[in-house]
Amino acid sequence: MVEPNHIYQYSIINALMAGVADSGIPVSQFTSKGNQGIGTFTKIQGELVLLDDKVYQLQASGSIRTAGPEEQLPYAVATQYEPQRTIRTPLKDKDDIDRVLEEFNDHAGNLFMSYRVDGRFKKLKARTVRGQEYEGQPLSELGSKQAVQEYEDIEGTIVGFRAPAAWQGFMVAGEHMHFIDRDRNVGGHLLELESDGEVEFGVAVVNNVHIELPTSEKFNAARMTTEDAGIKGIEG
Known part of the structure; x- marks a missing residue:
């Protein structure tokens, strides 16, 4: 049984920055770790959303597909999300x-938070990475070739x-969020947003984190450093 509001993570952001993305945890195993999450697919092909126990691949072409149970995820984060508070807010x-998040708990700066926002957005900008063009291509190189889409209403x-x-490099320090539309047709890594009216915003504070590291030769051979500027650049 998965504990509510614990975080499970496979691999670390520094590994993606070093281009380690050829294998990972299978979707079937990942969905046993929680009911919502984010991540990416092998060869950094698009963005991942785990929502209500389904894994979606948000592709650079603009389309979305449901991932199969055997597909592998080189980096992914999940939680068994149970909101500790839900509000409506613009x-x-x-x-x-x-x-x-600060209004919910202004003493959680050194803890983790998970959240879910549901609603209608006046404007929203999201991006998706196009995937590695050669084996081991670092994530930082993909930033200039990402597909960016803007949506209204x-x-x-x-x-x-x-x-x-302090966790930069293990995860993305600060905010890291992915968007998927109601009809599961479009989405991506969130860059900008604006809502006209109120949206439903649920929040939970997390103080239990489990990180599973790959044991592959490529992971162990990779030269990893924390590229703060590079991570901020690719994450927007």
């Missing part, structure tokens, strides 16, 4: 996400995590 921009769900600054 979001004038992406920075308002932090406002809501779109309804959907944001799945996100906030990690402490």
Whole structure:
């Protein structure tokens, strides 16, 4: 039985930055770790959303597909999300996400938070990475080739995590969130947002984190460092 509001993570962001993305945890195993999450697929092909026990691949072509149980995930984060508080609030921009989290618990700066936002957005910008062009291509190189889409008057769900600054490189420090529309047709890594009216915003504080590291030769041979500027650049 999965404990509520614990975080499970496979691999670390530094591994993606070093281009380690040829294998990972299978989708069938990942979905046993929680009911919502984010991540990517082998060869960093698009963005991942785990929502209500289903794994979706958000592709650079703009389409979405449901992932099969045997597909592998080189980096993925999940939680058995149970909101500790749910409110309705407008979001004038992406920075308002932090406002809501701080209002919920302003002493959680060195803890983790998971959240889910459901509603209609006046404007929203999201990106998806196109995937590695050669084996071992680092994530930082993919930033200039990502597909960016802008949407207006779109309804959907944001799945996100906030990690402490000290965890940069293990996770993405600060906000890391993916969006998927209500009809499961479009989505991506969230860059900008604006809501006209109120959205439903649920939050949970997390103080239990389990990280499973790959045991592959490529992971162990990779030269990993924490590229703070590079991570911030690719994550927007």
